[in-house]
Amino acid sequence: MAKNSTALKLEDLASATPAKRAAFGGGPPPPPPVRPIAPIGSNAWLAMIMFLGAEAMFFAGLMGAFLVFRVGSPVWPPPFQPRLPATVTGVNTLILLLSAVTMRLAFLANGRGERKRLVKLLSWTAILGAVFLLIQGFEWVRLLHFGLTVSSSVYGGLFYTLIGFHGAHVLGALAWLIAVWSKARQGKYTGRNAVGLQTCSMYWIFVVALWPVLYGLVYLY
């Protein structure tokens, strides 16, 4: 009898007869299950989305300026100007893309509560980001030796502005990443409480995703 009664749906329990209620152990029906109400994302997460939208528009403005001169010039790069190192930078692009993978894996590792793996993957992300910046810096020094400076031509001015601003963003992201790494080492991020890690991860992936667009536009187009 009791076994058959359990086939009742919870919704039916409120309107069930006293006999049926008794089969459930008597007393009033249990309260309906309460689901914890939580927003789909934190305020910081939403703020970061807005910030990244503004950043995207900022870089779009720079790319628009580049397009004016690039499409408007019959010969590009202009005569007597050094060619950009597309192959080395292509390899560098792969390094930066790999850092986005390690960053994402780090974020997922935190969700699973794997602290050691989180710290390790954050370290790899920082190392790959630093390698990217070092290679970029090395190539810039070479280009300066070849005579490509900010004031040498519109070509140089556009190159250093566009790529320089991206480099500055990577540098800023790297500094933030090191701070996040330090906090992760101290165990300050748990599965649910990781807003700093989440926003840093978003920023890093934005900076990485922007680079192939800039590389294609400035180095290959």
Place this chain on the structure above:
Amino acid sequence: MPGKFYSISITAAALLVQAAQVWACAVCLGDASDSAIDGYNASVLFLMSTPYLVVGSIVAGLIFTYRRARKRHEEMDAEMIGQLEWNLRRRAVDE
């Protein structure tokens, strides 16, 4: 008062004399076959499409996150109801 008037007039006259010749329209480049016009057109089209791309990406991201959260909540509901049913069955069997 007249001194102020004279000084403003002289400054205005000096500025007018010093002013360089400028185009009435900053983007009127003259010749229609000028390749710079192609550059401006490409840039205008790119910048026109960018806000749609950015806002579209944000909206798509928010919809994706909302759907994922709703699915997770439904799973949590199902889990809680299952747990409650199990408790009720155990009570019924115990009694």
